[in-house]
Amino acid sequence: xxxxxxxxxxxxxxxxxxxxxxxxxxxxxxxxxxxxxxxxxxxxxxxxxxxxxxxxxxxxxxxxxxxxxxxxxxxxxxxxxxxxxxxxxxxxxxxxxxxxxxxxxxxxxxxxxxxxxxxxxxxxxxxxxxxxxxxxxxxxxxxxxxxxxxxxxxxxxxxxxxxxxxxxxxxxxxxxxxxxxxxxxxxxxxxxxxxxxxxxxxxxxxxxxxxxxxxxxxxxxxxxxxxxxxxxxxxxxxxxxxxxxxxxxxxxxxxxxxxxxxxxxxxxxxxxxxxxxxxxxxxxxxxxxxxxxx
Numbered sequence: 001x002x003x004x005x006x007x008x009x010x011x012x013x014x015x016x017x018x019x020x021x022x023x024x025x026x027x028x029x030x031x032x033x034x035x036x037x038x039x040x041x042x043x044x045x046x047x048x049x050x051x052x053x054x055x056x057x058x059x060x061x062x063x064x065x066x067x068x069x070x071x072x073x074x075x076x077x078x079x080x081x082x083x084x085x086x087x088x089x090x091x092x093x094x095x096x097x098x099x100x101x102x103x104x105x106x107x108x109x110x111x112x113x114x115x116x117x118x119x120x121x122x123x124x125x126x127x128x129x130x131x132x133x134x135x136x137x138x139x140x141x142x143x144x145x146x147x148x149x150x151x152x153x154x155x156x157x158x159x160x161x162x163x164x165x166x167x168x169x170x171x172x173x174x175x176x177x178x179x180x181x182x183x184x185x186x187x188x189x190x191x192x193x194x195x196x197x198x199x200x201x202x203x204x205x206x207x208x209x210x211x212x213x214x215x216x217x218x219x220x221x222x223x224x225x226x227x228x229x230x231x232x233x234x235x236x237x238x239x240x241x242x243x244x245x246x247x248x249x250x251x252x253x254x255x256x257x258x259x260x261x262x263x264x265x266x267x268x269x270x271x272x273x274x275x276x277x278x279x280x281x282x283x284x285x286x287x288x289x290x291x292x293x294x
Contacts, residue, residue: 033249033252036289039228040227046236048235049225057225059254059257062257068178068220074152074153076152077108078109081157082118082143082158083114083161088195092200098273100212102269119138123142125164140176144180144182148180148182154218155181155183159188172186174214185207191203201278204277205245206237206241212230224247224248228243229248246289267286271290
């Protein structure tokens with residue numbers, strides 16, 4: 001064998017390997033953060049998944065849906081408080097506005113508070129435990145739909161009253177409509193009807209989870225069966241607490257397909273919010289995602 005030809009072959013092989021290594025396809029943001037998705041545990045009696053036979057919504061299923069998307073002149077999320085709110089509750093709503101603006105990367109505004117008198121007698125009941133409850137469907141279909149601002153992408157009601165979805169149900173944390181882009185969340189159960197400085201962060205974390213979950217539904221995302229995720233269905237507060245505020249990689253893929261935000265800016269914004277509010281578990285999860293880009 002000619003040594004010159006052999007050395008030349010080695011050289012060209014080296015150049016070829018170097019070319020392919022330099023042009024190796026980089027992983028996308030979604031592929032990268034999927035490494036931090038946490039598998040769902042087996043559903044237990046009382047869990048949402050145990051009682052509901054839901055099918056996973058693939059990205060292809062999501063893409064086929066007719067759904068709400070931002071458009072010029074219609075790209076703002078509005079929050080509509082209804083009720084009598086104390087100082088801590090008002091602070092909680094303002095922080096939720098701030099969080100949702102970072103989570104969805106859209107402008108979020110709070111409308112003037114409406115009084116509880118907007119709920120007619122036909123939309124109220126007293127539960128077997130003695131608290132007044134409001135029919136969630138009435139809030140969506142009769143109250144909010146008529147008050148949705150012209151530039152509103154979605155309108156989320158926030159009430160301090162407990163909610164129920166239909167006569168045979170005890171309560172619901174929130175409800176949303178894909179078609180009308182309206183939803184409602186109740187503060188009532190997040191602090192057992194008594195928000196204080198000691199339970200403020202616990203209540204806030206529950207509120208940001210349920211609010212982002214319900215607005216996620218308005219954007220066409222079904223209950224998540226892919227991983228532990230803010231879009232998991234939930235029956236109880238312990239189940240809500242167990243689920244992350246983090247959207248899994250599949251749900252982030254769906255969300256970004258409609259909203260087209262910058263992934264890393266969103267992640268940085270969320271990390272800063274969790275750090276500022278001392279929501280340490282969610283900060284740790286955001287930091288884990290962030291570390292993948294160092």
